[in-house]
Amino acid sequence: xxxxxxxxxxGLIGMSAFGLxxxxxxxxxxxxxxxxxxxxxxAFATLFAGIFLYYYRQAIPNxxxxxxxxxxxxxxxVGFPVFSSLAMQYVPASHGGVVAGILPLLTALVGVLIGxxxxxxxFWIVSFLGSSLVVIYxxxxxxxxxxxxxxxxxxxxxxxxxxxxxxxxxxxxxxxxQVICWALIVAFPFIxxxxxxxxxxxxxxxxxxxxxxxxxxxxxxxxLAFFAWYKGLAMGGIVRVSQTQLLQPFVTIFASVLxxxxxxxxxxxxxxxxxxxxxWLGKKMPIYKRA
Numbered sequence: 001x002x003x004x005x006x007x008x009x010x011g012l013i014g015m016s017a018f019g020l021x022x023x024x025x026x027x028x029x030x031x032x033x034x035x036x037x038x039x040x041x042x043a044f045a046t047l048f049a050g051i052f053l054y055y056y057r058q059a060i061p062n063x064x065x066x067x068x069x070x071x072x073x074x075x076x077x078v079g080f081p082v083f084s085s086l087a088m089q090y091v092p093a094s095h096g097g098v099v100a101g102i103l104p105l106l107t108a109l110v111g112v113l114i115g116x117x118x119x120x121x122x123f124w125i126v127s128f129l130g131s132s133l134v135v136i137y138x139x140x141x142x143x144x145x146x147x148x149x150x151x152x153x154x155x156x157x158x159x160x161x162x163x164x165x166x167x168x169x170x171x172x173x174x175x176x177x178q179v180i181c182w183a184l185i186v187a188f189p190f191i192x193x194x195x196x197x198x199x200x201x202x203x204x205x206x207x208x209x210x211x212x213x214x215x216x217x218x219x220x221x222x223x224l225a226f227f228a229w230y231k232g233l234a235m236g237g238i239v240r241v242s243q244t245q246l247l248q249p250f251v252t253i254f255a256s257v258l259x260x261x262x263x264x265x266x267x268x269x270x271x272x273x274x275x276x277x278x279x280w281l282g283k284k285m286p287i288y289k290r291a
Contacts, residue, residue: 007236011244014229019251021221022084022093022100023259024213029088031210036198038082039191041217046188048223049181058178066186068170072179073187075163081222083156090149092262097252099153101275102134104245106161111238114169116289119239123285130246130278137271164242167226168233176231180223239287246279 028037061069087096105127111117119127138150167179174182200206232241249272256262 004236004240007232007234007241008244010228010232011236011241012232012247014225014227014232015244015248016251017220017225017228018245019097019248020216020255022088022096022252023255024216024221025085025088026093026256026260027213028210028217029085031206032200032214033198034085034089035082035194036200037214037217038085039078040195040199041081041214041222042077042184042187043191043195044218045222046184048219049184052177053181053185058174058181061174061182065170065173065182068166069179069183069186072163072167072170073183075159075161076167076180076226077163077183077187077222078191079159080156080163081217083152083159087149087152087156090147091153093252093256093260095268096149096153097249097256098268098272098275099134099138099150100157100252101246101249101272102131102154103157103160103248104243104279105131106157107164107242107245108239110161110165111168111233111242114165115238117237117239118288120286120288123239123282123287126278126282126285130275130282133271133275133278137268137275140267164229164233165238167230168238171230171234176229176234177227179230180226184222237287240283243279243283246276249275 025037032040084096108119108127112119138147163183167183170179232244235241253262253264253268253272257264
């Protein structure tokens with residue numbers, strides 16, 4: 001199996017795991033502060049990250065790698081979790097899943113800036129078409145105006161795009177799972193205090209669904225999903241594999257219907273179909289390697 005194909009497979013696995021992040025966050029929001037959800041999941045995940053790094057005797061990253069890990073941590077340990085948690089206070093998880101459809105384009109843009117891939121003009125045309133559909137959807141759902149939650153979601157996907165691309169490039173040096181583990185270690189001293197401040201007064205009266213959702217966010221969304229995702233991006237190329245994220249709205253919406261009893265209207269279905277169609281076309285467009 002070619003590296004690009006393997007990369008796509010790992011990318012699909014990671015994307016599917018990320019697809020349940022917004023529904024899990026939505027379930028926890030009524031009972032936990034969004035800051036605690038966003039940073040607390042990373043604080044708890046750091047414990048497991050430290051165990052992995054210690055057990056496999058991983059060397060401490062050098063100075064150059066440390067700076068890149070700071071960028072990764074700001075993007076996927078702090079930025080995306082916090083902004084997406086804030087957004088889930090105001091909009092359905094299914095809405096957030098569709099707005100996050102702009103993430104593949106942003107990840108590809110960052111990947112081109114820091115990598116050696118050169119997508120064709122046709123690829124960019126199709127990708128920009130997809131992102132335009134996402135913006136139109138957000139405007140329609142907000143009665144012609146951008147909702148505060150859409151701004152938070154935009155900040156979340158920008159954070160994720162940078163963290164994904166930089167982390168994927170760093171994976172070639174450290175390894176896929178090592179990147180997210182070290183990023184959590186780097187962020188821990190800065191997130192532990194706000195995690196404690198915004199923690200609930202008591203954990204004893206929380207519903208089982210809140211515990212389950214938070215555990216998923218800790219172990220899967222903040223840790224294990226990145227093992228597959230960074231490996232996929234590193235093997236198959238950031239630009240190409242990042243496009244698998246356009247399938248993520250399907251996963252998020254399906255999970256929202258099953259877990260949250262959200263109702264999906266025809267408008268949302270049409271936009272998801274159109275957005276995913278643009279990425280399907282984009283996947284057929286050539287991507288070249290820069291010398």
